[in-house]
Amino acid sequence: MADRSENAIRLRGLGRDYGDRPALAGVDLDLPAGTSLALLGPNGSGKSTLLRILATLLRPSRGEVSVLDCDLPNDAWKLRGKIGYLGHEPLLYEDLTGRENLEFQARLYGLPREEAASRIDSDLALLGMSRRSGYRVSDYSAGMKQRIAICRAVLHRPSLLLLDEPDSNLDPEGREAARTLIGRSEELGWPAEGPVTRVVVSHEPEKARAESDQLLELAIGGVQA
């Protein structure tokens, strides 16, 4: 078994209930830093719940959770700023433009103005959103929102990327661009504190096997398959 400090994520008997209904039960995992994990499973198997627990947005009901050497939920505050999270919701303000949303995000993360502008420009260009970044998010299609949401999730160059179906709503060109931004962070010169670890929820097992170092398959009721 890998040493605790070598693992970006370590789970032991993780469980989460919503009322009486178990969403996750008995999940064990060791994910070394700098590797990628594909989360597979049918709808309702707890993939998004697991991702939200790792992102510190949900508390586990039982079990041990260690993320980037921080024990959750007690040390959750230490992880703020180190995680890039893309959920089902794009977490974008509809009445701001795409660029304004990213600028707001950059200010929350304390990025220097020039560095933030440079990252925003390059990420928007990579995802083909430069020309449309001045439109309000409420005027965007679902795919355009997803592109800006991906930019938002990676803008602060996190050490851990938690992505819930990042391909959803994207056309083939968008998928390729997103894959470049998400999957080749080291080549793009992310100044993350260490190697970037990725956890990606997917509904395409074949593609997930090809693109990930590890697979974790959850079954209905959140039990590890």
Added chain:
Amino acid sequence: MTPSRHAFAAIVGKDLRTELRTMRSLPAMVLFAITTFIIFRYGLDRTALSGSLASGVIWTTLLFAAILGINRIFLPEREEGGFDAFRLAPVDRPVLFTAKAAVLFLYLAVLELIVVPIFAVFFLQTWEGLLPLVLILLATNLGFAALGTLISSMAVNSRARDLLVPLLLLPLVVPLMIAATSATGPLLDAGGPSYDKFGTWLLVLGLYDGIFCLVGYAVFDFLLED
């Protein structure tokens, strides 16, 4: 951690920009207040008010207009995922409380800047009491802002938030309203303002403000937990 002043400025700037662009809160608050003044004017069949009656009319109107703003203050965070985005950011959580309270304070100040002169035109025979009234308005706004932000953050995740906000807010706001109306009444006397117990009521308002600013700052971290 991002310096709190940067995060505070970012949130306040975002909210003000959104309000200027969409005008979702302030116009409704102003329209409500003006309509209420018209109803009072014809309902009471009086062209002039003074003393405690004038105080009651202005504070009843401002209180319910404020509730319209309080109801909406966290809506973008709830509906567009701003709470999650904020919880992931390296920012002290009470910064969101102080920023939202500041935004609400500004909304109330703008509301009063528009509707208090209208109230004066509608009802007051002498405007001498308006200048000291500014102090009472600012002190009461701070209490409204702190308590309103706290209550709104508790109610926003409920489907019944439109019911919950007044249900939780109104009992707690009674001391603030007693102090505000008691301090305002003598200022709006027909013969000109009198300052009987003005300092005492201002002190009560200050104490109330201090308590709810501290309570909000202290408990907000827990309110953002899942």
